[in-house]
Structure formats: C-alpha cells, structure tokens
Amino acid sequence: MDALTIGTIIKILIILAIVSAIAGFGTYIERKVLAFMQRRLGPMHVGPYGLLQIAADGIKLFTKEDIIPQNANKFIFSLAPVITAATAFIAMAALPLFPTFTIPEFLPLIGGAIVPSIVADINIGILFILGIMAAGLYGPLLAGMAQSNKWGIIGSARTAVQFLSYEVVTGLSVLAPIMLVGSLSLIDFNDAQASGIGSWLIWQQPIAFVLFLIAGFAETNRTPFDLLEHEAEIISGYVTEYSGLRWGMFFIGEYANMITISVIAAVVFCGGYNDLWFISGWLLFVLKVIFFFFLMLWVRAAWPHVRPDQMMWLCWKVLMPLAVINIVITGIVVML
Amino acid sequence: MAHIEEHKDTQAIQREKQNYIMLDLGKTPQFGIPAFIQVVKRSLSRELLKGLGVTFREMINALFKGKLHTTQYPFEKLPIAPRYRAIHEMLRLLESGHYRCIGCGLCEKICISNCIAMETRYDENQRKEVSEYTINFGRCIFCGYCAEVCPELAIVHGGRYENASEQRAGFSLFEDMLTPIDKLKEQNEFAGFGSISPNADENIKKTPLAY
Numbered sequence: 001m002d003a004l005t006i007g008t009i010i011k012i013l014i015i016l017a018i019v020s021a022i023a024g025f026g027t028y029i030e031r032k033v034l035a036f037m038q039r040r041l042g043p044m045h046v047g048p049y050g051l052l053q054i055a056a057d058g059i060k061l062f063t064k065e066d067i068i069p070q071n072a073n074k075f076i077f078s079l080a081p082v083i084t085a086a087t088a089f090i091a092m093a094a095l096p097l098f099p100t101f102t103i104p105e106f107l108p109l110i111g112g113a114i115v116p117s118i119v120a121d122i123n124i125g126i127l128f129i130l131g132i133m134a135a136g137l138y139g140p141l142l143a144g145m146a147q148s149n150k151w152g153i154i155g156s157a158r159t160a161v162q163f164l165s166y167e168v169v170t171g172l173s174v175l176a177p178i179m180l181v182g183s184l185s186l187i188d189f190n191d192a193q194a195s196g197i198g199s200w201l202i203w204q205q206p207i208a209f210v211l212f213l214i215a216g217f218a219e220t221n222r223t224p225f226d227l228l229e230h231e232a233e234i235i236s237g238y239v240t241e242y243s244g245l246r247w248g249m250f251f252i253g254e255y256a257n258m259i260t261i262s263v264i265a266a267v268v269f270c271g272g273y274n275d276l277w278f279i280s281g282w283l284l285f286v287l288k289v290i291f292f293f294f295l296m297l298w299v300r301a302a303w304p305h306v307r308p309d310q311m312m313w314l315c316w317k318v319l320m321p322l323a324v325i326n327i328v329i330t331g332i333v334v335m336l
Numbered sequence: 337m338a339h340i341e342e343h344k345d346t347q348a349i350q351r352e353k354q355n356y357i358m359l360d361l362g363k364t365p366q367f368g369i370p371a372f373i374q375v376v377k378r379s380l381s382r383e384l385l386k387g388l389g390v391t392f393r394e395m396i397n398a399l400f401k402g403k404l405h406t407t408q409y410p411f412e413k414l415p416i417a418p419r420y421r422a423i424h425e426m427l428r429l430l431e432s433g434h435y436r437c438i439g440c441g442l443c444e445k446i447c448i449s450n451c452i453a454m455e456t457r458y459d460e461n462q463r464k465e466v467s468e469y470t471i472n473f474g475r476c477i478f479c480g481y482c483a484e485v486c487p488e489l490a491i492v493h494g495g496r497y498e499n500a501s502e503q504r505a506g507f508s509l510f511e512d513m514l515t516p517i518d519k520l521k522e523q524n525e526f527a528g529f530g531s532i533s534p535n536a537d538e539n540i541k542k543t544p545l546a547y
C-alpha cells in the first residue's frame with residue numbers, strides 16, 4: 001500500500017475516534033453552557049467539575065437494557081439508529097477536519113504515511129455532504145415508523161416534513177456561494193477566501209449565510225426547530241421507544257451532524273482554514289467551528305421553539321423565496 | 337369586547353398607582369399582509385439578539401461573578417423556617433432534665449392518622465410515666481396537631497426533614513426523639529404554628545391598600 005492509502009485509513013480512524021469523543025464531550029459542554037446561561041452549575045459531582053459525567057453516561061448507556069417493543073418491526077427498528085450514525089460519519093469523509101501531516105519515518109508500519117486533511121478529496125464535496133445528510137433523514141423516519149408508537153409516528157411525520165423542506169433551503173442558500181466560487185469542492189471554497197477577512201464569502205453573501213444557518217439548525221434538529229423530539233408535545237418523537245446503545249447512536253449522529261454543519265459554515269462562509277495575519281489557519285478554523293457549535297447551544301438557551309405550522313410557513317413563504325431572490329441577484333451580478 | 341376595554345382601564349389605573357412597566361405589544365393581526373409585516377418587523381428588530389444578549393450576560397455572570405442559584409443539596413443545605421414541621425422531638429425540662437411529657441395522651445387522641453401509640457403507668461411516686469411511646473412516621477402527615485395540643489410543650493417538631501427510607505413504615509421510639517441529656521443546653525423551643533421566621537420582614541412585602 002502506498003503512503004497515502006495508509007494515511008487515509010489512519011485519518012478515518014482518527015475522525016471516528018475524535019468525532020465520537022467530541023460528540024460525547026459535546027453533551028457535557030451543552031449541559032454546562034445551558035446551565036450557566038440559566039444560572040445553574042450543571043454536572044458537578046462525577047470527576048472534577050463533572051468532567052467524567054460523559055464516562056458515567058456512557059457506562060449507563062452501555063449497560064442499559066435494550067428494549068424492542070413487541071409490535072415493532074425489529075429489523076428496521078435496529079437499522080434506523082445505524083443509518084443516522086453512519087450517514088453522519090460518512091458526511092465527514094468530505095470535510096476538511098485537521099491539517100495534513102506526515103507520520104515520522106521511524107515509526108514501524110505506518111512511518112512516512114501522509115495523513116490528508118480530507119479523507120476523500122472529491123471535487124463535488126459540498127454536494128456529497130448535503131446529499132448524505134439528506135439521506136440521514138431515513139434514520140428518524142424509519143425509526144419513528146418501525147416502533148409502533150403514536151409519538152414515534154408523529155415524530156417521523158415531522159421528520160419527513162421538516163428535513164425535506166429545509167433541504168431545499170440549505171441547497172438553495174449554498175447555491176449562491178457555489179456560483180461565486182464556481183466549484184463544488186470545499187478546497188476551492190477555501191482557496192477562494194485566501195486573502196484575508198475581506199475575502200470571506202459571508203460579506204458577499206450575508207443572506208445566504210443567515211439562510212444556511214437557519215436551515216442548518218433545522219437539519220440538525222436544534223432549537224428553535226427541534227420539532228422531531230420535542231418533549232412537551234410528543235414525548236421524545238422518533239426516539240420514544242429507544243433505549244441504551246441504540247438511543248446513544250441517534251445522539252452521536254445528532255452531535256456529529258452539528259459538527260458537520262459548523263464545519264461547512266466555517267469553510268463555505270467564514271474563510272475556511274486559511275492563515276490570518278500570524279494566526280495559524282487551522283487553529284482559527286477550530287475556533288470558528290467551536291463558535292458555530294456554541295451558537296447552537298446559545299440559541300437553545302435563548303429562544304423558544306416554533307410550532308410546526310410556523311416552521312413550514314417560515315420555510316416555504318419566507319426562506320425559500322429569499323433564497324431564490326438571492327440566487328437570481330447573484331446570478332445577475334456574476335453575469336455582469 | 338367590553339371586558340377588554342374594562343381590563344385596559346384597570347391596567348391604566350394600576351400603572352398610575354404602581355410602577356409596573358407595561359409592554360406595548362400593540363395589536364396582534366391574525367393573517368394577511370399586516371401579520372406578515374409584523375413578523376418581518378419583529379425578526380429584523382433587535383428582539384432576537386436581545387434574547388441572546390441576556391443569556392450571554394447570565395453566562396458571564398455565572399462564570400466570573402459567581403451569580404448562581406444552585407444549592408448543591410446533599411453538601412449544602414438551606415436553612416429551614418422555625419415553624420417547619422419535620423420529624424418530632426421530645427423535649428426535656430430545662431431545670432431538672434426530666435422529660436416533659438406527662439403521659440396525658442392528648443397527642444395520641446388528636447392524631448388524625450392514628451400513628452401515635454403510647455402506654456403509661458404509675459411510677460413509685462404515683463406519678464404517671466410514659467412506658468412506651470412510638471410514632472409511625474410512615475403514616476404521620478406532619479399536620480402538627482400533636483405539637484399544638486400538647487399542654488406541656490413536650491412533643492414538638494424538629495428540623496430533620498430527610499426521611500426517605502426503603503420501606504413504608506418508619507417507627508421512632510420515645511428515646512430516639514428525646515433530647516439527649518448532654519445536649520440539654522442546645523434544646524430549642526419549637527416556635528410552632530403562627531410563629532414568624534426571624535427574617536420575616538425581609539421576606540414579606542407590604543400589603544398594598546389599593547391594587
């Protein structure tokens with residue numbers, strides 16, 4: 001095997017390990033941030049500042065009884081969480097996540113392997129990611145329908161409506177930057193914004209950026225669009241009947257999706273991993289991703305969630321027309 | 337619609353009398369262009385950002401100024417009010433150290449959940465003494481009647497409120513509730529019904545004459 005293949009395999013393992021860990025850690029961060037915003041302390045007792053809470057939760061999830069309801073379609077019921085987790089990670093194949101580096105020669109077996117920043121540097125990166133994330137809707141959809149529970153059915157119905165509608169907005173909002181850059185590759189997006197803050201696409205496409213963020217919140221099922229599993233209305237929506245590890249897979253998938261959306265927002269609109277003045281680009285990139293992740297938690301603490309009909313109204317009557325107008329104007333500007 | 341107008345009048349009067357801040361929400365259009373305009377107005381005004389600002393401010397306050405409301409319960413405990421009715425205590429006479437209970441049986445009689453059981457006999461001085469006295473805290477509703485009726489201020493409510501247990505019935509014997517003889521100096525009188533907490537003035541707002 002050549003150096004790049006080994007490097008890619010290493011990269012895959014790194015992503016799987018780190019992103020799963022970050023997804024777990026994300027739950028801790030979320031609980032802490034929400035707690036502080038609500039003048040509470042959050043988890044405190046397991047480990048210093050409750051840091052080992054993730055381990056405690058993990059052990060709990062692993063050892064919990066795995067219940068499959070009597071009338072559920074067992075095959076689909078078991079398959080659904082795998083779809084969510086798998087699609088969330090497959091989408092990451094086309095994301096730039098860490099800088100390229102070479103493993104030192106002196107290490108046995110893997111020495112000299114080049115670990116690329118993107119696992120699969122395909123030239124339709126953004127299209128691939130959006131497509132895989134859209135395929136991820138089968139997770140909640142099938143889960144809700146397979147569990148023979150009315151809350152699950154409502155949850156999966158909402159999944160279908162919400163994800164399908166907001167897929168349109170995501171696609172249309174990213175279309176305008178794609179027209180400006182003239183490429184679907186995330187590397188090209190990054191290179192197009194290489195010359196400082198002024199060249200970030202967020203300045204040329206502010207509307208697309210806001211639309212993308214809103215749609216991103218809807219696609220990752222975050223407040224104010226957390227209709228799929230809103231506790232006050234439908235118990236837990238599509239995850240009502242899930243327990244133990246299967247539930248954990250949905251959870252990891254959701255957090256992995258949040259990271260994906262944050263990375264796309266950072267690469268497409270906020271300058272990617274280019275160096276800025278003297279600051280290392282990758283450090284800055286991680287900070288940007290952390291900011292978008294934090295934004296999701298922040299919004300959850302600040303805003304109430306919307307009604308399903310309001311959300312549909314927002315999508316089809318406000319966001320979609322805005323996105324189309326934005327594309328038309330961008331098109332005219334690009335032509336001139 | 338008349339009652340709404342009336343309500344608005346009352347609101348206006350209240351505003352003059354008290355320093356309430358009324359939000360000017362205006363009319364709420366139900367549909368059509370006006371509703372749309374209102375949505376756009378509210379989305380583009382700073383209201384959404386203000387919400388974010390408040391939560392961020394609270395986070396900074398919590399993180400750096402320690403403005404938190406959490407009491408880490410098993411480790412920290414809030415003081416309870418003096419008239420709080422928790423697990424009973426049997427008090428002693430301060431002078432002689434003898435228990436106060438004279439075995440009159442009033443508490444047993446009045447207890448509405450029938451959870452006090454007692455037996456008395458005459459001692460060598462022909463005085464009544466309590467030979468058995470048990471309260472079943474699994475049935476006690478902490479109504480406080482026993483403490484209220486006791487002529488000797490013998491049975492009172494203490495401050496032990498952590499009485500979770502693995503079984504329904506939980507019995508307490510006379511000796512368990514009796515003030516230990518060496519702790520006699522620290523024995524507190526139960527302020528009882530109607531007593532006010534020492535910091536009542538801080539907690540209670542003055543009742544307004546006009547509302």
Ligand code: SF4
Pocket residue numbers: 446447448449450451452471475476477478479480481482483
């Ligand atoms: S508090 Fe009420 S229920 Fe409990 S022992 Fe006294 S009288 Fe009975």
Ligand code: SF4
Pocket residue numbers: 436437438439440441442443444482485486487488489490491
């Ligand atoms: S009412 Fe008081 S004095 Fe009478 S038996 Fe009960 S505790 Fe003793």
